[in-house]
Amino acid sequence: MDTATKDRTAQLPQVTDPRNAGIELDLAWVRAAQANTSAIERRAATLPARRSVKKDHQAAWLLKAITCIDLTTLAGDDTPGRVHRLCAKARQPVRRDILEALGMGPITVGAVCVYHEMIAPAVEALRGSGIPVAAVSTGFPAGLSPFHLRVEEIRESVKAGAREIDIVISRRHVLTGNWQALYDELRIFREACGEAHMKAILATGELGTLRNVARASLVAMMAGSDFIKTSTGKESVNATLPVSLVMIRAIREFHERTGHRVGYKPAGGISRAKDALNYLALIKEELGNRWLQPDLFRFGASSLLGDIERQLEHHVTGAYSAGWRHPMG
Structure with missing residues (x-):
């Protein structure tokens, strides 16, 4: 395989498995999906209490978490310079001295996620690294711009070099139970993405119930989504363990029925290393080791990386350092 081909394929979701082509909308399956809220909350509450990964094992899990981060900047004051600095951090997310002390070679994050206007500087800064650029699209975060503009925004981002597109659904379709409209919308978005994943x-904090989360997850996968993602990070409630459990079990059921593996991305509010460990443990217990790879699991985060690097330095030196020693950009 030539170098150009490697650069096009490296670290993209689903590079070792066929993409989720989607299936016809199965309304009976969607309407049968339920969620026992009290049982889900009890299951989620046990996870942090049972987590016992320590010392070298904890360091290894934290290094795994880094490779699954979509390093993100979605600020109104983003500049090409800021994006270039963030991409430099994506290429070398942990200081070399820490990696050497851990006996590790170079690692990178899973992707860099930006607004459409910042795709070009991100692509330039990541050239040759194999790290894909992800772009938020379709009127992010509300998803209420005219439909034809949302579709065109996807096409423009793909043309600009984005290899992953994070789209937002129309929440009203979920809240009114219009599953056909949600499916049709997502099929059009999927077609506009082309080879981009x-x-x-789902913006789960705005869907009302865990049952709605389960049903929206199934419809999104039936429509051909390569990943389902919790949140934009702009809602009042973002990623939580109960929501994650519902979405992960929907992914498991979809795989069991169709054979298609779909990725999962919790986003928003995940800023501490111990939170990352909880999500990784949940993925391992519910989906297995295959989903612990960056082609099937991502964190949508920015400050998370800084805390992980700080914890790794503590593991190596025995002392906590100041946050400024691990800048994001």
Whole structure:
């Protein structure tokens, strides 16, 4: 395989498995999906209490978490310079001295996620690294711009070099139970993505119930989403363990029925290393080791990386350092 081909394929979701082509909308399956809220909350509450990964094992899990981060900047004051600095951090997310002390070679994050206007500087800064650029799209975060503009925004981002597109669904379709409209919308988005991989953001904090989360997850996968993602990070409630459990079990059921593996991305509010360990443990217990790879699991985060690097330095030196020693950009 030539170098150009490697650069096009490295670290993209689903590079070792066929993409989720989607299936016809199965309304009976969607309507049968339920969620026992009290049982889900009890199951989620046990996870942090049972987590016992320590010392070298904890360091190894934290290094795994880094490779699954979509390093993100979605600020109104983003500049090409800021994006270039973030991409430099994506290429070398942990200081070399820490990696050497851990006996590790170079690692990178899973992707860099930006607004459409910042795709070009991100592509330039990441050239040759194999790290894909992800772009938020379809009127992010509300998803309420005219439909034809949302579709065209996807096409423009793909043309600009984005290899992953994080789209937002129309929440009203979920809240009114219009599953056909949600499916049709996502199929059009999926077609507009072309070879770029589509992450469907459900904005779970605005869907009302866990049952709605389960049903929206199934519809998004039936429509061909490569990933389902919790949140834009702009809602009042973002990623939580109960929501994650519902979405992960929907992924498991979809795989069991169709054979298609779909990725999962919790986003928003995940800023501490111990939170990352909880999500990784949940993935391992519910989906297995295959989903612990960056082609099937991502964190949508920015400050998370800084805390992980700080914890790794503590593991190596025995002392906590100041946050400024691990800048994001």
